[in-house]
Amino acid sequence: MGMISEFKEFISRGNVVDLAVGVVIGAAFGKIVTSLVDGIVMPAVGAFTKGASVTDWKYVLKPAQLDSAGKEVAAELAIKYGLFIQTIIDFLLIALVIFLVLKAYNRLRAPAATPAVPEDVLLLREIRDSLKK
Template identity: 55%
Template sequence: MGMLTEFKEFAMRGNVIDLAVGVVIGGAFGKIVTALVDKVIMPPIGLLIGGVDFSKLAVVLKAASVDAAGKEVPAVMLAYGEFINALLQFVIVAFAIFMVVKVINKLHKQPEAAPAAPAEPSEDVLLLREIRDALKK
């Protein structure tokens, strides 16, 4: 029974719940970014460079074939277009996170306090100044 209680305390801590919420929101945000890149950003870019669909870009390493049993063997492809899409998605997500962190940091930034007035000199310093001034006279 002790382990179950300990697990319950662990799971109910704020950090674990915050992490779970972050993962769920991150997954949903990832889907939004994927749709944005695949359906909104990449088609115009592909159109600008001659109608190329980045997700379809690939190098065929071995063509599709039919084996001796009559089963079709799919082609072996190096799909670098998917990599380009993933790279663009990463850049967009990284930029979005950067902007959110920047806004949060700006909101948390405390206004700079005016510099404190210099402290009053000690009695010893005042006494030494008086002696100095008296000697000058």
């Protein structure tokens, strides 16, 4: 079997195609949730922090150095923990929305039909039950 035919067989499997679709939809969905966080959630949090953006929260280790003209000579050294907090909020919201969508999907999905029991199995069960008596 040649490499090209093996590759065709690999790609034609349903799992690979399903995974590719899932990755593309997941990336688009991530953008939607990030927009929700940036446009709605974080401004609401900013209202509680008197207008300060969470992404601007930082701990300055070494302030920026300016020359006599006020031009920045060396950039400040800071730990930007606000950006980390926003990323955590993004992740938690994405996980929550995915959980809710999957929960709704599983609820709407029709239960699998139980296969009919063959007659010979039913007959064997009747014989077993009558022997137990």
